[in-house]
Amino acid sequence: MTVLDTTREIFRRDQVWPFLAPEHSMVDVSHNMILYVEGLSVSFDGFKALNDLNLYVNDGELRCLIGANGAGKTTLMDVITGKTECDSGSVYFGQTINLLQRSEPEIAQLGIGRKFQKPSVFEAHTVFDNLELSLKADKGIWYTLRVKLNSADIDRIDSILDLIGLKEQRFMLAGALSHGQKQWLEIGMLLASDPRLLLIDEPVAGMTAQETERTAELLTSLAGDRTVIVVEHDMEFVRSIARTVTVLHQGSVLAEGTMDEVQNNRDVIEVYLGEESADARGEEIAAARGERA
Known part of the structure; x- marks a missing residue:
């Protein structure tokens, strides 16, 4: 990859880099709640992707969102990160920050990072370089591109490499990593930007059993200092990491509780018995949006 290609990749239109945005005040979690979603509704050509949805997430919690295709999981994350506008409702980060009034950058x-299902890393660069590019900085853009790493930055990258289990691969090209390792690297890239809330979409899709187990350990280790919301279809994986599970159905919260509680919930059982029709609805919504639900 040439310098020009690298520059184009860094500044592609869908890339959001924290240093491009102005500084904001710290999130107020004095009530131990970091995310408030109330009465949220989103429509796509007549389809209700979200329908008067309410969701509350505690600071430092690891929450799992499950539901059939079209249940509203991706749309909810899109609204939280500023990618999609809602028809009605409110979304607050802490007590005072109205996310609906903020842009994606x-x-x-503010401290909200998102990882999509497909890993997005700079494959022609080393693992170390990927983390360096993701470091949070509040200086001017040209200074950021030219600045040399200080000892604190290097120590931070080293600690992230240790956390994601890629210390031995630090100088390996990201394109040479396994699928699971790329997923861990992208989580590390999120951590380098120092987020307070992480939104993780289907992190174990396509992973081996060993990689899945390692990912469970990684995500559970992040909770506490950070808040983690995971969207996942692998129920065994969800059971291994979640204390609280939220089930979405037709754009609303159907049930919430421990994995055992939601699996034994009569409404959830009825919905999953009708999962085929829910999947069909998901395909309709995806067609309306022009993307996968």
């Missing part, structure tokens, strides 16, 4: 700067 501003939301990233």
Whole structure:
């Protein structure tokens, strides 16, 4: 990859870098709640992707969101990160920050990071370089591109490499990593930007059993200092990491509780017995949006 290609990749239109956004005040979690979603509704050509949805997430919690295709999981994450506008409702980060009034770069700067299902890393660069590019900085853009790493930055990258289990691969090209390792690297890239809330979409899709187990350990280790919301279809994986599970159905919260509680919930059982029709609805919504639900 040439310098020009690298520059184009860094500044592609869908890339959100925290240093491009202005500084904002710290999130107020004095009530131990970091995310408030109330009465949220989103429509796509007549389809209710979200329908008067309410969701509350505690600071430092690891929450799992489950539901059939079209249940509203991706749309909810899109609204939280500023990618999609809602028809009605409110979304607050802490007590005072209205996310619906913020742009995508501003939301990233506030401390909300998102990882999509497909890993997005700079494959022609080393693992170390990927983490360096993701470090949070509040200086001017040209200074950021030219600045040399200080000892604190290097120590931070080293600690992230240790956390994601890629210390031995630090100088390996990211494109040479396994699928699971790329997923861990992207989580590390999120951590380098120092987020307070992480939104993780289907982190174990395509992973081996060993990689899945390692990912469970990684995500559970992040909870506490950070808040982690995981969207996942692998129920065994969800059971291994979640204390609280939220089930979405047709754009609303159907049930919430421990994994055992939601699996024994009569409404959840009825919905999953009708999962085929729910999947069909998901395909309709995806067609309306022009993307996968």
